[in-house]
Amino acid sequence: xxxxxxxxxxxxxxxxxxxxxxxxxxxxxxxxxxxxxxxxxxxxxxxxxxxxxxxxxxxxxxxxxxxxxxxxxxxxxxxxxxxxxxxxxxxxxxxxxxxxxxxxxxxxxxxxxxxx
Amino acid sequence: xxxxxxxxxxxxxxxxxxxxxxxxxxxxxxxxxxxxxxxxxxxxxxxxxxxxxxxxxxxxxxxxxxxxxxxxxxxxxxxxxxxxxxxxxxxxxxxxxxxxxxxxxxxxxxxxxx
Numbered sequence: 001x002x003x004x005x006x007x008x009x010x011x012x013x014x015x016x017x018x019x020x021x022x023x024x025x026x027x028x029x030x031x032x033x034x035x036x037x038x039x040x041x042x043x044x045x046x047x048x049x050x051x052x053x054x055x056x057x058x059x060x061x062x063x064x065x066x067x068x069x070x071x072x073x074x075x076x077x078x079x080x081x082x083x084x085x086x087x088x089x090x091x092x093x094x095x096x097x098x099x100x101x102x103x104x105x106x107x108x109x110x111x112x113x114x115x116x
Numbered sequence: 117x118x119x120x121x122x123x124x125x126x127x128x129x130x131x132x133x134x135x136x137x138x139x140x141x142x143x144x145x146x147x148x149x150x151x152x153x154x155x156x157x158x159x160x161x162x163x164x165x166x167x168x169x170x171x172x173x174x175x176x177x178x179x180x181x182x183x184x185x186x187x188x189x190x191x192x193x194x195x196x197x198x199x200x201x202x203x204x205x206x207x208x209x210x211x212x213x214x215x216x217x218x219x220x221x222x223x224x225x226x227x228x229x230x
Binding site for chain 1: 120157161162223
C-alpha cells in the first residue's frame, strides 16, 4: 500500500471491555512495530515483529496486552479487560528490515483509544 | 540502558527566527539517531537520521542536526522557521548491531508566532 494504515482511527470503550487494533504495514515491509503514546508524552515501545515472529514481548505493559501478525502483513494488538490507564494513541510502524539497521520506520496515523 | 532527554517541553519562536531543539542521549556506543516531526492530526514523519560519517546531517524541510559525541547531543536546527513548522518534535535513538528498539524522547512542542 501507499503507507501504513491503522483502524479504527478512534475507539471509545468501557472499562473492562476487550479491544482490537489493526495495522496494515507497507507492502513488502518485513518489520512491524507497535508503540503507545500517552497524552503529552513520548512514544513507548511495545513490541516488534520480524516476519510473523515476535521474539521479545517484554515491552508489553501487562498480560492483558497481546499482538499477532499473520502472513507477514496485517498485525492486531489486542487489549483485554481495558483499564482507564490504557487510554492513549497506539501507533504502528513498519520498515523494510529491523530497526537497528539503517532502515527508516514509517508510521501510521495511530488509533486513539479512550477507555471510559 | 538507552535513554533520550529533550529538556524543553515547549518552545515558542517567531516566524523567520532561527530554531534549535535540544536532544541528549545515553548509550554505550555510537547510536543511530533520529528526529521525527508529528504535526496535528498526522503521523510521525522522519526529518533526518544519523548513522555514521559527517556529523552534520541534512534533512527534509530545511532542517539539520549535528551529532556531538563529546556532549552526547543531537540538536535539531533550522535557520528560519515557518508557521507550518509548528508541531511536536521527537528525538530518538536506536541500537546498532541488530538491536530493534527505538527509544523516543518525550518530545518538544514548537509554537510559531507571527
